[in-house]
Amino acid sequence: MIRATNLSKYYGGKRALGPVSFEIGDGETVGFLGLNGAGKTTALRILACDLRPSSGSIEVGGVDAVADPHEVRKRIGFLPENPPLYVDMTVADYLRFAAELRGMSKAEITKRLPDVLDVTDLTDVASEVIGTLSHGFRQRVGVGQAIVHNPKFLILDEPTRGLDPVQIVEMRTLIHDLKQHHTVLISSHILTEISQTCDRLLVLGKGQLLGSGSEADLVGKESDIREVSVTLRLPKDGDHAAATSVLKAVEGVSAVAAPFEQGGGMTFTLSTSRDCRAEVSRAVVTAKLDLLKLDYARSELENTFIRLVGGTDASN
Amino acid sequence: MRAISIIYRRELGAYLRSPLGWVVAAALLLVDGILFQSQAMAGELLSAEVLEKYFWSTSGVTMFMAVVLSGRLISEDRQNHSMILLNTSPVRDSEIVVGKFLSALTFLAIMLLLSVYMPLLIKVNGKVTGSQIFVGYLGLFLLGGAVIAIGVFASSLTKHQLVAYVIAAAITTSLLLLFQLSTRLDEPLRSGFSQLDLWWIHFQNGFMRGVVNVRDVVYYLAVTYVFLLLAVKTLEAKRWQ
Numbered sequence: 358m359i360r361a362t363n364l365s366k367y368y369g370g371k372r373a374l375g376p377v378s379f380e381i382g383d384g385e386t387v388g389f390l391g392l393n394g395a396g397k398t399t400a401l402r403i404l405a406c407d408l409r410p411s412s413g414s415i416e417v418g419g420v421d422a423v424a425d426p427h428e429v430r431k432r433i434g435f436l437p438e439n440p441p442l443y444v445d446m447t448v449a450d451y452l453r454f455a456a457e458l459r460g461m462s463k464a465e466i467t468k469r470l471p472d473v474l475d476v477t478d479l480t481d482v483a484s485e486v487i488g489t490l491s492h493g494f495r496q497r498v499g500v501g502q503a504i505v506h507n508p509k510f511l512i513l514d515e516p517t518r519g520l521d522p523v524q525i526v527e528m529r530t531l532i533h534d535l536k537q538h539h540t541v542l543i544s545s546h547i548l549t550e551i552s553q554t555c556d557r558l559l560v561l562g563k564g565q566l567l568g569s570g571s572e573a574d575l576v577g578k579e580s581d582i583r584e585v586s587v588t589l590r591l592p593k594d595g596d597h598a599a600a601t602s603v604l605k606a607v608e609g610v611s612a613v614a615a616p617f618e619q620g621g622g623m624t625f626t627l628s629t630s631r632d633c634r635a636e637v638s639r640a641v642v643t644a645k646l647d648l649l650k651l652d653y654a655r656s657e658l659e660n661t662f663i664r665l666v667g668g669t670d671a672s673n
Numbered sequence: 674m675r676a677i678s679i680i681y682r683r684e685l686g687a688y689l690r691s692p693l694g695w696v697v698a699a700a701l702l703l704v705d706g707i708l709f710q711s712q713a714m715a716g717e718l719l720s721a722e723v724l725e726k727y728f729w730s731t732s733g734v735t736m737f738m739a740v741v742l743s744g745r746l747i748s749e750d751r752q753n754h755s756m757i758l759l760n761t762s763p764v765r766d767s768e769i770v771v772g773k774f775l776s777a778l779t780f781l782a783i784m785l786l787l788s789v790y791m792p793l794l795i796k797v798n799g800k801v802t803g804s805q806i807f808v809g810y811l812g813l814f815l816l817g818g819a820v821i822a823i824g825v826f827a828s829s830l831t832k833h834q835l836v837a838y839v840i841a842a843a844i845t846t847s848l849l850l851l852f853q854l855s856t857r858l859d860e861p862l863r864s865g866f867s868q869l870d871l872w873w874i875h876f877q878n879g880f881m882r883g884v885v886n887v888r889d890v891v892y893y894l895a896v897t898y899v900f901l902l903l904a905v906k907t908l909e910a911k912r913w914q
Contacts, residue, residue, distance in 0.1 A: 368914065407760045409912045430763040441758035443683070445690050457679045458762035502758060 358382055359404065359510065364413035366399050374399045376413060377566040379559055386536050388555035389544035392666055396564040397544040398438060401514050405435035418509060431460060434508035438515045440499025444488035448479055451487055452501050459506035469505065476534060477501045493524035500531060511539040517550055529554060548659055562666040575661050585629055587637055590622040590647035597623065603644045609633035622649045676764040680772025688780045698784045701738050705731055709791045720799020724792055728809040728881045731788065732816060732872065736845060739781060739817045743824025744838040746773040751832035766908040770901055774825050781817045785810060805883035812880020815893035820845055822900035829907040845871065
């Protein structure tokens with residue numbers, strides 16, 4: 358288990374994190390969610406014993422990470438935002454070097470290396486120099502160094518950053534495989550990535566812990582606030598104002614934003630206090646307007662995230 | 674010790690794999706050869722004077738090369754983000770510093786060994802002893818080690834290699850000018866500053882002339898220790914920043 362209590366970090370006089378407290382149980386996959394500058398990387402670097410906290414305490418597997426960082430480092434594998442690679446080395450030599458640094462014997466490395474190359478799908482490039490590899494492969498090498506010593510806790514900071522769509526899917530599959538054997542902590546500001554991968558989310562904003570729980574928990578807590586988007590085909594001389602009045606009159610709709618063209622019609626964004634998609638569809642049909650699309654303006658998690666981190670900042 | 678050995682082997686391998694190591698080695702041998710030809714072999718001199726002149730010029734080249742070899746050691750890791758691998762492994766900051774220092778020192782020693790043919794030519798054709806040559810090289814090794822330690826410290830301060838080179842060169846030059854500065858001071862500052870000088874007192878008056886003074890050996894070891902310690906403390910401090 359990882360237990361952080363009143364953890365904070367200052368860079369000079371500027372507070373980057375905290376105080377925050379949280380617990381991560383064995384076998385969990387937890388996502389650190391937040392905008393850029395929210396304190397995710399700082400939190401993960403402290404957990405990986407790369408940085409020391411300004412105050413507070415961290416226990417990793419019952420060991421105090423501030424008092425005995427050496428012992429904690431043996432139990433943790435860390436993939437930072439930029440993979441810590443030596444580009445002049447071959448993939449196999451680099452992984453061997455990383456394993457030696459973590460205290461593995463030559464025999465252990467010889468036994469473990471083929472498994473790591475297999476899991477990260479690097480077997481074919483094992484003898485290639487890292488500097489000649491693509492970004493996606495380098496990211497995999499970064500994951501390789503993090504898992505080579507088979508750590509109990511795996512910390513991945515923005516693991517899909519800079520990857521193309523195919524590589525993102527491959528990385529997601531890799532993380533799903535890693536979840537079977539490690540307690541995994543992932544940071545990201547990409548909601549879909551986090552929601553598809555993690556059991557539980559910790560939402561950070563301006564260094565503070567804004568929310569914690571499963572996606573269902575977080576959405577449930579914020580479920581009274583939603584946005585619905587409606588796309589209508591209006592007559593050529595159609596009046597936006599008439600359509601807006603129809604939508605405004607629906608029970609539960611508190612405001613209608615100025616419409617914009619989308620998907621061959623005009624899209625209206627409605628602020629609602631509850632899920633009123635059924636009422637909206639009925640009102641539109643009654644007013645003899647053509648309904649092209651009706652949905653949440655954002656996913657429920659996105660809405661929750663934006664509410665938690667402060668609304669308009671997030672939507673930018 | 675195990676971690677030192679792992680980091681040492683990687684860094685030494687990096688010198689041998691990268692063009693920098695070979696360029697530095699070729700440059701040292703080329704400049705040494707040119708200086709040997711133009712300075713030491715110019716005019717009619719006693720063989721002992723030729724050897725002194727050789728060590729005089731080689732010591733300058735050695736200091737320059739030591740700065741070039743060491744300035745990258747930690748700053749490059751920071752720039753390439755590979756420092757995080759070391760920082761998050763069960764390795765002490767002192768082991769990182771010592772492993773990197775020893776790799777640069779070993780590479781410098783290899784380069785110095787490759788230049789031994791020049792003093793051996795003097796020995797073959799003149800009347801210098803093997804111990805004079807050995808003492809001169811011992812001095813170069815200690816001097817080079819001290820400057821590498823300065824470079825490692827400079828490298829620990831910044832992630833920009835160029836800045837690290839400038840800081841290392843500035844510290845080395847300052848220590849080289851202490852003797853000149855001391856001539857303008859009164860006692861006891863005069864002797865204090867002159868004893869801290871990196872080259873005039875401890876190399877020129879000792880090793881260069883084939884004389885081993887314990888105080889010179891202790892001085893170079895102390896400079897090496899102090900700057901390596903400063904590098905370790907800098908790495909530790911950066912984790913708290």
